[in-house]
Amino acid sequence: MDRKEPKLPSYVRETTQPRAHRRLSRGLRFVLAITLSLVALQYLRLYSAVLSSSESVHVPLRAAEWLDKCQLLDAQPGPPTDFNTRTHSDRFVPGTKAALITNATIWTGGDNGLEVVKGDILLDGGLIKRVGIVDDSVLERYTDLARIDAQGHWVSPGIIDMHSHLGVDSIPELRGGDDGNSFKGPIVPWMRALDALNTHDDAYKLSISGGLTTALVLPGSANAIGGQAILIKLRPTADRAPTGMLLENPYEQNRSVYDPHGHFRYRQMKHACGENPDRIYHNTRMDTAWAFREAYEHARKIKDTQDNFCAKATKGDWAGLGDYPEDLQWEALVDVLRGRVKVQTHCYETVDLDDLVRISNEFKFPIAAFHHAHETYLVPDTLKAAYVHPPAIALFATQARYKREAYRGSEFAPRVLADHGLQVVMKSDHPVLNSRYLVYETQQAHYYGLPHNLALAAVTTTPAKVMGQDHRIGYVKEGYDADLVLWDSHPLALGATPQQVWIDGIAQLAAPHLLSKPAAFQKVPHTPNFDKEVKETLKYDGLPPLEPTQAKSSTVVFTNVTSVFLREEYSVREAFSADASGSLSAGVVVVRGGQLACFGSASSPCASSVRAEENAEFVDLEGGSIAPGLVSTGAPLGLQEIDQEPSTQDGYVLDPLTESVPEIVGGSGALIRAADGLQFSTRDALLAYRAGVTTGIVAPQTRGFLAGLNTAFSTGAHHKLEKGALVQEVGAVHVAIHPVGSPSVSTQIAALRHLLLGETRGDVKEWFGRIRKGEVPLVVEASSADIIASVLALKAEVESKLGTALKFTIIGGSEAHLLAKELGAANVGVILSPARPFPNYWEERRILAGPPLTEKSAVALLIENNVTVGLGIREIWDARNARFDLAWAALEADGALSKADALALASGNLEKLLGVTADSLQGDMVVTRGGDLLEFSKVVAVISPRMGVVNFV
Ligand SMILES: *[C@@H]1O[C@H](CO)[C@@H](O)[C@H](O)[C@H]1NC(C)=O
Ligand SMILES: *[C@@H]1O[C@H](CO)[C@@H](O)[C@H](O)[C@H]1NC(C)=O
Ligand SMILES: *[C@@H]1O[C@H](CO)[C@@H](O)[C@H](O)[C@H]1NC(C)=O
Ligand SMILES: *[C@@H]1O[C@H](CO)[C@@H](O)[C@H](O)[C@H]1NC(C)=O
Secondary structure, three states: OOOOOOOOOOOOOOOOOOOOOOOOOHHHHHHHHHHHHHHHHHHHHHHHHHHHOHHHOOOOOOHHHHHHHHHOOOOOOOOOOOHHHOOOOOOOOOOOOEEEEEEEEEEOOHHHHOOEEEEEEEEEOOEEEEEEOOOHHHHOOOOOEEEEEOOOOEEEEOEEEEEEOOOOEOOOEOHHHEOOOOOOOOEOOOOEHHHHOOOOOOHHHHHHOOOEEEEEEOOOOOOOEEEEEEEEEOOOOOOOOHHHHEOOOOOOOOOOOEOOOOOEOOEEEEEEOOHHHHHHOOOOHHHHHHHHHHHHHHHHHHHHHHHHHHHHHOOOOOOOOOOOOOOOOOHHHHHHHOOOEEEEEEOOOHHHHHHHHHHHHHHOOOOOEEEOOOOHHHOHHHHHOOOOOOOEEEEOOOOOOOOHHHOOOOOOHHHHHHHOOOOEEEOOOEOOOOHHHHHHHHHHHHHOOOOHHHHHHOOOHHHHHHOOOOOOOOOOOOOOEOOEEEEOOOOOOOOOOEEEEEEOOEEOOOOOOOOOOOHHHHOOOOOOOOHHHHHHHHHOOOOOOOOOEEOOOOEEEEEEEEEEEEEEOOEEEEEEEOOOOOOOOOEEEEEEOOEEEEEEEOOOHHHHOOOHHHOOEEEEEEEEEEEEOEEEEOOOEOOEOOOOOHHHEOOEOOOOOOOOOOHHHOHHHOOOEHHHHOOOOOHHHHHHHOOOEEEEEEOOEOOOOEEEEOEEEEOOOOOOOOOOOEEEOOOOEEEEOOOOOOOOHHHHHHHHHHHHHOOOOHHHHHHHHHHHOOOOOEEEEEOOHHHHHHHHHHHHHHHHHHOOOOOEEEEEOOOHHHHHHHHHHOOOEEEEOOOOOOOOEHHHOOOOEOOOOOOOEHHHHHHHOOOOEEEOOOOHHHHHHHHHHHHHHHHHOOOOOOHHHHHHHOOHHHHHHOOOOHHHOOOOEEEEEOOOOOOOOEEEEEEEOOOOEEEEO
8 A cells, every 4th residue: 555644734933043053151141041031931921912812813825725625614515506597508519409309208207206297308408498298489489499209109317327437448448448447556535537538438329329328437346445436428529538528517627626606516436345355455354444444544634634724724723723734645535524425335245335334434424325235135224324324226137146245146136125215226337237238237127126116217316316416317307407318118128229319418329220119018017026036035145045846746737828939940939829829818738747748728629638637736827928948158157156266166178279288188189078067056057047048058168269068958957967957968169269469360260270170189089070070060259250251261161171061150259240141151150149249349349239220230130141140148147138138139120030030049049059959959948927938027937848847936
């Protein structure tokens, strides 16, 4: 730690007489001594007289400036008093046309998120001028008005992300732009995100296209006190500079945190506890807690010195006071103690939450919010014990378990916290999650039980309040900033996509591509009941048992079924639909011994085949559905429990391209099998099973080139030797080609050419022999179109030499759309991973963004070119969300993809592309209640023919 000691006021003497050094006679010295004594006595008398009369004290030159500061010592932040009557926004761009949005269904944010107004919205001067009925007399004033017919669609306030690293961890991620953290010590309140904000981050326009208008850009979490965050609006500004993006521009343009009228604006500060600061600074939790306390004690002393200074200075008691005590390094932390800073605290685990709550009470400052905060739902009373008010909680929806402190994370946390009356915010931690899809986070929170009014508030009004900005953003109300989103569905409906986004009254989408959404998507989505799961989650301290339970009787009859989707080899078809069957009553599905026996309408022979003596178990699906079990791939599901804990994982293979593989493993002939490292009953696998993902296909983990042999396993099995646990021991060979500096991409391609055409040995020889014969797919992980093109050229080269057609699959594929035609012609399938692209790295910066930015999504374009497409994931927590990824893909394809086709993207297509042979196909079926697998239904059971059972989940 390199910190300065507090700068104590320096007491400056006004004059000091030089001492006389003359040699004097004894007598003279005596006389002088007497005289001096008398003078001194006289001086003392005079001095005390001066002290008692304040008029005659010396007033310092900077007294006026210091008295100003003293006067504002207790001033609290907030908008200027005349803010409500402002006629235009301080961010108004002259020349912006006024706009009238007509016939909108407006979620205003008012009435605790329950107010909905049908009508019009007038935007002018960068502000919302009218909401509801706009009188003609008002409109007459406008000669030039942009008119937008919302056609009854939903309008919400602009989406606010309370936890973002936009611009400081900008994308594509490059070494030159890694500005998220200072690494100069655990306590750096003097760092400012504004000093690092990159205005060229590719993510701004992507995030805007998802409805995001405002973001709190925080320094990273390497430090306990990481520095000052900034609130920005995402639109490009005329000055092209970071300063222009500030929400409260121009008041923070320079060091003065108050505007010329003496109005403080809330500042925001990043704190972090737990694993990150501990890891970066080799601290323990005790060290980090002390780092906080030492820093706050330091700030407290400065604050006290200021208070004492001002108490005297305001009385005119300047004597001996010296300069106003302040320190540029510590002023922001002193401001925290003065209640002017919203403390945004990255903090996960009970012990850390408790530490911070105690520190907030010890030093008397409120915590605005705990972020990530995966254990907050377990300790509501601890939160309520924080100084002045309980912190708000800013969460991910389903991203959890990636490190120990996230292990007890629950999808039910938003709902549980809301039940305790705590404020819930959904956030992205962009680029950890792509903030373009922040609304998807809140859709999921709603799905898992957060009431709809609070779910929408969680990305609009609640963060606005928590950040002290609810006077200008977060609502569709007169006088608020003109930041709005016009949606193509209810914003909580899965896949909700903006048709237009306004920031400061300026439309952000130049030529939006609109999707047509089903009528049912215009209403607040109906969501399942998870009361039982919530109870279990709390009972087991966040780690409820997730294993399925077998049906008691061997015959299970599912009633009130609206659709049945069946596998046919690798494809999926809709075999039954209540509507198509022409019967109003829904269908019946009979399962005997874990096998689908029959299905049909309620009056079909299938329904009457159920005999009374059969002792069948009846399950009402309330308009539910049966669909093929889904497959997850792309992440180490089944090879890892906690991403950041090596002791919970299979680990990484040795890479023969960069290191020598020991002979005992087989040297350069070694090919590692994922099946040998499988772990069963991991929480992410079981959660995936409960969400309809019944198979994982996983390759060995590599940090280099040659991964090894994949394996397909059942996500619901207890161990590898259980019946049906292994779907197929080996399916395909995996390699990865990425630009990593050394070895070069061309070296990696050369290695692949050698493996395909050169002399090899051992398992490598055997499996590449099978690839050469076209029996086994070669799966190449690649993102860049240039690398994919080289792989396609290599495939053609090898095929022409060998005269056989090879099976190649690309996984990753962010830029694959650029080669859609060539991939289709070469019969090379693509597993898009992630399902919706994000240009995280340079090699994947040329994404096809999809609607509303582009007409087609990558999925749709590839399919149009006859490419077999699968959808994958990058991190294991995401396995459970496969069904929602499929729904997005279908919605974004805008009619080009049936539900059956969409289901194939994460079932048959993946199995085909990853070498699961048809005779290994397991035929798991997923049973949902209250809708089909692509809707906000609930998975209630898995029919498992291979295990011969029906499992309830
Ligand atoms: C508003 O939009 C809805 C849905 O398109 C339509 O039915 C209705 O007629 C429209 N109302 C007006 C006043 O245009
Ligand atoms: C700081 O900002 C305020 C408010 O914009 C302005 O009045 C003042 O002149 C600025 N001071 C400097 C030194 O730039
Ligand atoms: C099927 O479920 C729906 C939705 O819960 C319900 O309204 C309907 O009454 C049910 N039909 C039958 C025949 O049980
Ligand atoms: C895709 O396949 C269909 C059917 O085989 C064919 O008619 C069509 O021309 C193909 N499209 C492309 C882009 O190759």
